[in-house]
Amino acid sequence: MDNPRVIAGGYELLTPERKAEYFRRLTLEERHDVFEGHLEFVLALRPEIARRRHEAYPPGLVRVVRLP
Numbered sequence: 633m634d635n636p637r638v639i640a641g642g643y644e645l646l647t648p649e650r651k652a653e654y655f656r657r658l659t660l661e662e663r664h665d666v667f668e669g670h671l672e673f674v675l676a677l678r679p680e681i682a683r684r685r686h687e688a689y690p691p692g693l694v695r696v697v698r699l700p
Contacts, residue, residue, distance in 0.1 A: 655663065675682055 655666070658666065
């Protein structure tokens with residue numbers, strides 16, 4: 633239990649603050665590995681996302697807001 637990356641006590645302790653604290657402790661390479669893992673998971677669920685990568689956004693999807 634000396635490893636700071638081990639969270640014991642169940643899922644109820646995985647608050648957004650604890651998750652952010654854990655992520656901040658990771659090195660750049662470890663953060664990249666986490667990102668890559670999430671990306672592979674998303675692409676496995678929805679492979680069409682990779683094919684739509686270069687499509688133009690439909691009109692009205694992005695709204696520009698300017699301060700007065």
